[in-house]
Amino acid sequence: MKTLVTGGAGFIGSHFVRSLLADGTGQEAVTVLDALTYAGNLANLRSVQGDPRLRFVQGDILDSARVAELVAGHDAVVNLAAESHVDRSIANGAKFSSTNVLGTQTLLEAAVQAGGVTVVHVSTDEVYGSIPIGSWTEEEPLAPNSPYAAAKAGSDLLALAYHRTHGLDVRITRCSNNYGPYQFPEKIIPLFITRLLQGRKVPLYGDGSQIRDWLHVVDHCRAIRLVLEGGRAGEIYNVGGGTELTNKHLTDRLLDACGADWDSVEHVADRKGHDQRYSVDWSKIRDELGYEPRHTFDEGLASTVSWYRQNRDWWRR
Structure with missing residues (x-):
């Protein structure tokens, strides 16, 4: 198989590319298209840069001529190119749209136009909005609350429309909050880890009662592989991690892991329109494709903190 990965030098994308290339027989070629914006980093692909199956192309997903040329030479496309930080979308939503x-x-x-191409469009649980109890299934109507989530919801609807109108083989995944090595230090886990390792304070929004489900990036990439290899056209697959924590509880875990205490926490005004709770029902991908998260949060968080300790040059830049 020849696979094009858009956003393949980013956090999730680079993990996914490395997972593809770790399979010695399944991939004939992997092409990465990445604009190398602030969160894209070629260092994320350093461990596989010598693999003859890997090709890197610096470019924008909005460049229709470049995108058409690349897509035409591949069997599958995994779309991970996205602006993804809610705070940035609140400050300026134009880039997100x-x-x-x-x-x-x-x-x-x-x-x-290429024909015969499978597209896996990687989305987020944030398109569903906020849920006080229970968990969203894939049939839940979309109710995004941030400019980021609204833009992702729009892309999901386009993907489904292209399937229904053109018969394009599109499969959508919607994941819960990812964490792990190589995550740009603007999201809560890498931001808090890198600040705490420098002896700095960390900002906790509001009372910290917001709840998120945490998914290790390696588990997420395995789920994407399952959807790519065995998913059904026109279907949506929720991907969860199985660990729901309040931001306050998460902060407590991070403080302990980094050898700090609550004196290092600065309570700040809550984010505008802050969703209270996300939770996805991922029984569909479990029952159809055999997905189960393999990383416990304790193990995953410990290894993530260890990675940031050992790779200070990566995040200090």
Whole structure:
């Protein structure tokens, strides 16, 4: 199989590329298309840069000519190119609409023109909004609350429309909060770890009661592989990690892991429109494709903190 991975130099994308190349027989070629914005980093691919199956192309998913050329030479596309930080979307949502919506449309159009291409569109549980109790199934109507989530919801709807209108083989995944090595230090776990390792304070939004489900990036990438290899066209698959924590509880775990205490925490005004709780029902991907998360949160968090301790040059830049 020849696979194009958009956003393949980012956090999740680089993990996914490494997982593809770790399979000595399943991949004939892997091409990474990445614009190398602030969160894209070629160092994330350093361990596989010598693999003859890997090709890196610096470019924007909005470049229709470049995207069309690349898609035409591949059997599958995994779309991980996205602006993904909620705070940045609140400050300036234009880039989010451009990359997440128009970029996805550019990619889908190229896939239609190429013919015979499978597209796995990687999305987020944030498109569902906030849920006080229970968990969202894939049939839940979309109710995004942030500009980021709204842009991702728009891209999901486009993907489904291209399947229904053109018969394009599109499969959508919606994951819960990812964590692990190589995550740019703006999201809560790497931000708190890197600040605490420097003896700095960390900012906790509001009362810290917001609840998130935590998914190790390696488990997420395995789920994407399962959907790519065995998923059904036009279907949505929720991907969860099975560990729901309040941000306050998460902060407590991070403080302990980094040898700090609550004196290192600075309570700040809550984020605008902050969703209270995310929770996905991932029984569909479990029952259809055999997905189960393999990383416990205790093990995953410990190894993540250890990675940031040992790779200070990576995040200090």
